[in-house]
Amino acid sequence: xxxxxxxxxxxxxxxxxxxxxxxxxxxxxxxxxxxxxxxxxxxxxxxxxxxxxxxxxxxxxxxxxxxxxxxxxxxxxxxxxxxxxxxxxxxxxxxxxxxxxxxxxxxxxxxxxxxxxxxxxxxxxxxxxxxxxxxxxxxxxxxxxxxxxxxxxxxxxxxxxxxxxxxxxxxxxxxxxxxxxxxxxxxxxxxxxxxxxxxxxxxxxxxxxxxxxxxxxxxxxxxxxxxxxxxx
Amino acid sequence: xxxxxxxxxxxxxxxxxxxxxxxxxxxxxxxxxxxxxxxxxxxxxxxxxxxxxxxxxxxxxxxxxxxxxxxxxxxxxxxxxxxxxxxxxxxxxxxxxxxxxxxxxxxxxxxxxxxxxxxxxxxxxxxxxxxxxxxxxxxxxxxxxxxxxxxxxxxxxxxxxxxxxxxxxxxxxxxxxxxxxxxxxxxxxxxxxxxxxxxxxxxxxxxxxxxxxxxxxxxxxxxxxxxxxxxx
Amino acid sequence: xxxxxxxxxxxxxxxxxxxxxxxxxxxxxxxxxxxxxxxxxxxxxxxxxxxxxxxxxxxxxxxxxxxxxxxxxxxxxxxxxxxxxxxxxxxxxxxxxxxxxxxxxxxxxxxxxxxxxxxxxxxxxxxxxxxxxxxxxxxxxxxxxxxxxxxxxxxxxxxxxxxxxxxxxxxxxxxxxxxxxxxxxxxxxxxxxxxxxxxxxxxxxxxxxxxxxxxxxxxxxxxxxxxxxxxxxxxxxxxxxx
Numbered sequence: 001x002x003x004x005x006x007x008x009x010x011x012x013x014x015x016x017x018x019x020x021x022x023x024x025x026x027x028x029x030x031x032x033x034x035x036x037x038x039x040x041x042x043x044x045x046x047x048x049x050x051x052x053x054x055x056x057x058x059x060x061x062x063x064x065x066x067x068x069x070x071x072x073x074x075x076x077x078x079x080x081x082x083x084x085x086x087x088x089x090x091x092x093x094x095x096x097x098x099x100x101x102x103x104x105x106x107x108x109x110x111x112x113x114x115x116x117x118x119x120x121x122x123x124x125x126x127x128x129x130x131x132x133x134x135x136x137x138x139x140x141x142x143x144x145x146x147x148x149x150x151x152x153x154x155x156x157x158x159x160x161x162x163x164x165x166x167x168x169x170x171x172x173x174x175x176x177x178x179x180x181x182x183x184x185x186x187x188x189x190x191x192x193x194x195x196x197x198x199x200x201x202x203x204x205x206x207x208x209x210x211x212x213x214x215x216x217x218x219x220x221x222x223x224x225x226x227x228x229x230x231x232x
Numbered sequence: 233x234x235x236x237x238x239x240x241x242x243x244x245x246x247x248x249x250x251x252x253x254x255x256x257x258x259x260x261x262x263x264x265x266x267x268x269x270x271x272x273x274x275x276x277x278x279x280x281x282x283x284x285x286x287x288x289x290x291x292x293x294x295x296x297x298x299x300x301x302x303x304x305x306x307x308x309x310x311x312x313x314x315x316x317x318x319x320x321x322x323x324x325x326x327x328x329x330x331x332x333x334x335x336x337x338x339x340x341x342x343x344x345x346x347x348x349x350x351x352x353x354x355x356x357x358x359x360x361x362x363x364x365x366x367x368x369x370x371x372x373x374x375x376x377x378x379x380x381x382x383x384x385x386x387x388x389x390x391x392x393x394x395x396x397x398x399x400x401x402x403x404x405x406x407x408x409x410x411x412x413x414x415x416x417x418x419x420x421x422x423x424x425x426x427x428x429x430x431x432x433x434x435x436x437x438x439x440x441x442x443x444x445x446x447x448x449x450x451x452x453x454x455x456x457x458x459x460x461x462x463x464x
Numbered sequence: 465x466x467x468x469x470x471x472x473x474x475x476x477x478x479x480x481x482x483x484x485x486x487x488x489x490x491x492x493x494x495x496x497x498x499x500x501x502x503x504x505x506x507x508x509x510x511x512x513x514x515x516x517x518x519x520x521x522x523x524x525x526x527x528x529x530x531x532x533x534x535x536x537x538x539x540x541x542x543x544x545x546x547x548x549x550x551x552x553x554x555x556x557x558x559x560x561x562x563x564x565x566x567x568x569x570x571x572x573x574x575x576x577x578x579x580x581x582x583x584x585x586x587x588x589x590x591x592x593x594x595x596x597x598x599x600x601x602x603x604x605x606x607x608x609x610x611x612x613x614x615x616x617x618x619x620x621x622x623x624x625x626x627x628x629x630x631x632x633x634x635x636x637x638x639x640x641x642x643x644x645x646x647x648x649x650x651x652x653x654x655x656x657x658x659x660x661x662x663x664x665x666x667x668x669x670x671x672x673x674x675x676x677x678x679x680x681x682x683x684x685x686x687x688x689x690x691x692x693x694x695x696x697x698x699x700x701x702x703x704x705x706x
Contacts, residue, residue, distance in 0.1 A: 068702055073244075123653040130649055134640035138244030140706075144636045147699045148650065151629065154695060155654040158688060162657040165680055166664065225245040282570055283706040305573035314564030316571075320500035332492035333572035335485065359503070375568075 008211055015208040018201035030194035039103050042096050044195055048202035049093035050118070055206050056086025057121070057153070064149030067142060076142035077217035079149060080132070085209055087125040090118050113167060117160040124152040138224070233258045233383060233414040234279065239288035241274055248274050250438030251288070258382075261415040263429035265422070265458055270435050272418040276387045279416065280310045293383050306334070309376030309384045313391035315368040316375065319361035323352055323371055326360055327378060334379040342378060350374040350404060366397025373404055384408065386417040390424060402428065426454050434461035489574040493582025497556065498589060507555045511594045515548040519602060533606055538666035541602065542622070542659055545595060549623075550648045552590045553630045556583060557638040570704060580700040584631040584693075591623045614669030614678070621685040622662035625692060626655055632696040635703045661685045 004012075026044050063079035066072075097115055098108045109115070128148055135141040236254035240247065248271040256262050266272050277283040279292055281301040290297040293307040310316075317326045324343060331339040347353040350370040360368065369389060376384060386405075390398050405428055409415045419425045425432070432454060434442040442461035449457055501507050522540045560566040560583075569579050599619075603610045630651055637646040661684040668678035 068699070120653055120656060127649045127653055130642070131636070131640065131646065134642035134646055136641070140639065143702050144640075147632075147636065147702055150695065150699060151632070151654055151692075154691060155629075155657065158657045158684075158691070159660075162660040162684055165684065166660060221245070228244075228246045277706070280571065282567055302573045302575075305571055308571070310567075310571055312564060312567070314567075316564050316568035318496065318500055318559070318565060319563065320504045320559075321496065325496075325499060329492055329496045330568070330572070333489055333569070333574065335488065335573075 002215075004215075008208075011204070011208045011211070015201075015205045018204050022198045022201040025194045025197055029190065031188060031190055039100060042100050044198045046093055046096040046100060047195060048198045049089045049096060050114075051199055052202050052206040053086045053090035053093055053118070053121075055203065056082045056089060056210075057156075059210070060086060060149050061153035064146035064153070067146040068150070073138070073142060073221070074218075076138075076145065077214055077221065079145060081210055081213035081217055083125055083128055083149070085206065085213060087122060087129075089206075090122055090125075094118050094122070111163075113160055113163040116163050117156060120159055121152075121156050124156060128152065233260075233293060234416065235289075235291040236279075237289040239275075239278065239290060240286045241271070241278060241283070242286045248438060249278075252435075252439050254433070254440055256414055256416060258414055259412050260431055261409050261429045262417070262431045262433055263425035264416055264418040264433050264435055265420075265425070265461075266418075266435035267462065268420075271438060272435050273387055275435060276385055276416070276418055280308065280385050281305055306379070307381045307383060309379070309381040310387075311369070311372050311376045311385070311389050312387040313389065315360075315372045317360050317368060317372060320359065322357050322359055323347065323363070324356040326371065327374065330375050331378055336379050346374040346378055349377075349407070351400070364397070366393050366400065369393060369397070369401060370404060373401075373408065377408055382413060384413050384415045386415065386419075388418055388420065390419065390421055398424065422454050422458060432457065434458060436462055486575060486578050489572065489578040490582045490585065493569070493579065494586045494589070497583070497586035500559070501586075501590070507552055507590060508593060510555065511548045511552045511590065512597055514551055515544050515594055515598050516601065518544045518547055519598070519605070523605075530606075534608060534670070535667070537602070537606070537608055537610075538663045538670065541598070541666065542663050544598060545591070545619075545623070546626070546652070546655070546659065547648075548594055549591055549626055549630060550651065552594070553587055553627070553634040553651075554637070554644050554647055556587050556590070557631075557634040558644075561638045566704070576701045576704055577697050579704070580631065580635075580697060583635075584627055584696075587631050588623060588627045591627055592620070595619055595623065608670075610670075612669050614675075615666050618662055618665045618669065618682070618685070621682065621689060622658050625658045625685060625689040628689060628693045628696050629654055632700060632703065635700070639703075657684060657688050661688070 022044075026041050030041065030044070032038070032040075059082035060079050063075045063082055067075035067079060094115065097118075101110060102108050128145065131148055132141055132145055135144060234254065234256040236252060239249050239252040239254070241249040252275065254275075264272055264275070274283065278285055278290060278297070281292075281297055281304050284298045292304045295303045297304055318329070321329065324347070327343045327346065328339065331343060336342055344353070347356055350373055352367060352371055352374070355363070355367070360371070363371065373389075389405075390401060393401060402424065405415075405417075409428070415429075417425065417429065429446065431443065431445050432449070433440050434457075436442075442457070444457055519540065522543070526536065526540075528536055560569065570576070599610045602608070630647075633650045633654075634647050637643060637650060640646055661681040665678050665681035665685065668681070
C-alpha cells in the first residue's frame with residue numbers, strides 16, 4: 001500500500017482537531033436551549049451527519065455516471081466508498097434523529113418525509129451492497145453498480161417529493177401532530193455559529209474518511225489482482 | 233474476412249487474451265484448438281460481437297468491432313453449445329422469430345429451405361423442448377444460416393451429442409461450409425475437425441501459438457501438431 | 465440448395481440483406497413472449513395463483529370490518545400487484561437466460577433498446593392480464609365495485625412505471641449469482657413513488673373525489689413513468705453488453 005501522502009496525514013490531524021473543537025463548541029460554547037436543554041445539542045450532530053450523508057450520496061451518483069461514461073475502474077472504487085460513507089452517516093443521522101424525537105415528540109420514529117426518505121435511501125444502499133455481493137466479474141459488478149446508483153439517485157429524490165406530497169395534501173392521521181412541524185426552535189447567533197462550525201468540521205471529516213476509504217478500495221483491488229496472478 | 237490485430241481482453245484484472253493476431257480469408261474453414269480455459273470461447277464471443285475487446289483491432293466481414301457491431305451481426309451466424317432457441321415455441325415459430333429479428337425477406341420460403349437443409353421439416357410444428365439435443369443443435373445451425381451470413385462461428389457445437397448426432401452434424405457442417413462461407417470453429421475433438429477444417433490454429437496462453445493448413449500437416453499428424461503447439 | 469454461379473464467391477451482402485426494423489424487432493419479441501406464454505402458461509398461472517393467495521393472506525392477516533376494508537383496498541391491491549409482479553419479471557428474464565437466448569437476442573442486428581422495449585411491453589401485458597383477473601375477483605369477494613375508469617387508468621400508469629424499472633433491474637438480477645432473490649431487493653425501494661401515488665390516486669377515485677384532488681398523484685405517476693422509461697432505455701446497453 002502506498003504510504004499516506006503528506007496532505008492526508010495533515011488532514012487526519014486537522015479532522016481530529018476540528019472534531020474535538022466542534023464537541024467543545026457544542027457543549028461549552030453554544031447556549032442551552034430553553035425547552036429542550038441538552039437534548040437539543042444532539043441536533044447539531046444530527047444535521048451534520050445528514051449533511052455528510054448527502055455529500056456521499058451526490059458523490060456516489062456522480063461517480064456512477066462518470067464510470068458509465070469512462071469505464072475507468074477507479075470511479076467504481078470511488079462510488080463504493082461514497083456509498084459506504086453515506087450509509088453510515090445517514091444511519092447515525094437517523095439514530096440521532098430518533099434520540100431527539102423521543103423527548104421532543106414522544107415517539108422514536110415519525111413518518112415525516114426526511115426521515116422516511118433517509119430510511120428508504122438506506123435500503124437502496126443495502127440493496128446496492130447486496131447487488132455487488134452477487135457478482136464476481138469486476139467489470140460487470142462495476143457496470144451494474146453504476147446503473148443501480150443512477151436508478152437510486154433519481155428515484156430517492158422523487159420518493160422524497162412523493163412523501164411530501166402525501167403530507168401536504170393529507171395531514172398526518174397516524175402519529176403525533178407535531179411530526180408535521182420540525183420540532184423547531186429559534187436559533188440564536190451562537191447556535192447558528194456552532195451549527196455551521198459543526199457542519200464545516202464534518203465536511204472535512206467526510207473528505208478525510210472518503211480519502212481513506214478510497215485508498216482501502218484501491219488496496220483491495222491490488223489484493224484481488226495478486227490473487228488472480230497467483231491462480232493463473 | 234476476419235482480421236484481428238493485437239487483441240487484448242481483460243476481465244477486471246485478469247488478462248485472458250494477450251495481443252492475439254488472427255486472420256481468416258474468405259471461404260476458409262479454421263478450426264481453433266486449445267486447452268480448457270485458454271480463451272477460445274472468450275475470443276469467439278468477441279468475434280461474435282457479444283463481448284468488447286479491451287485493446288486491439290478486430291474486423292469481421294469488413295466492419296470494425298465494436299463500433300459497427302450491428303453491421304457485422306447482419307452478416308454473422310453463431311452456434312454455441314447452448315441452442316439459443318425457445319423451448320416453448322415450435323421449430324417453425326423459432327425460425328420465424330429469428331427471421332423477423334434479422335429482417336429476412338421471403339421468410340416463409342426461406343424457413344422451408346432451411347428446415348429442409350437441416351432435415352427437420354417433418355418436425356416443424358413440434359415444440360423445441362421435445363427435440364433431442366442433436367436436433368436442437370441442427371435447428372440452431374438453421375437459425376444461424378437463416379439470414380444467409382458470410383461468416384459462421386461455431387463454439388464447440390458437438391458438445392453433448394452422441395455419435396450419430398455428431399455424424400449428422402458433421403454432414404450438415406460440410407454442406408453449410410461448402411457454400412463459400414467463412415467458418416471458425418472451436419473444438420476439443422481433434423478427430424472431428426480433422427475432416428472439416430482447411431486450417432488449424434492453436435490458442436494457448438492468450439495468443440495463437442501455432443497455425444497450419446491442412447496440407448501442411450499430412451495425414452494423422454494433427455494430434456502431433458497440437459501437442460507440439462502446447463508444449464512449445 | 466442453390467448457390468450463386470461462382471462456387472466460392474458470394475454476392476454483396478448489403479444487396480441481399482435488408483435492415484430489420486426497430487419496431488419490427490420489438491413486435492417480434494412481444495409476439496414471441498406472448499406465443500410462448502400462451503402455450504406453457506407457466507408464468508401467468510404462477511402470477512395469478514400467487515396474487516390470489518396474497519389476497520387470501522391479507523384477508524386473514526388483516527381482520528377488517530367492511531368499512532375499513534374499503535379504505536384498505538387500494539393498499540391491498542397494490543401490495544398484491546407489487547409482489548406478483550416480481551414473479552413475472554423474474555420468470556420472463558429467466559427464460560432468456562436459461563438456454564442462452566439472451567445471446568441469441570443480442571446477436572440480432574438491432575438496437576439493444578429494442579430488446580428492452582420488447583421485454584417491457586410483454587412484461588406489461590402479463591401484469592395487466594393478472595390485474596384484469598384480480599380486480600373482478602376482489603370485487604366479488606368483498607362486494608366492492610372496482611370497475612372505475614379512474615382506477616383502471618391508475619393501474620395502467622402504475623404498471624407501466626413498475627415494469628419499466630422492473631425489466632431493467634431484472635435484466636441485471638438474472639445475471640448475478642443471487643438471481644431471483646435479488647430482484648425484489650433491488651426493485652422495491654425504487655418503486656415506492658409508484659406505490660405512494662398509485663395507492664393515493666386509486667383511493668381518491670374509489671372514494672369519488674374530484675379529479676383535481678387526484679391529479680397531483682396522477683402527474684407524479686406520469687412523471688415517474690416518463691423519467692424511468694427514458695433512463696432505462698439509456699442505460700440498458702450497459703446491462704446487457706459485455
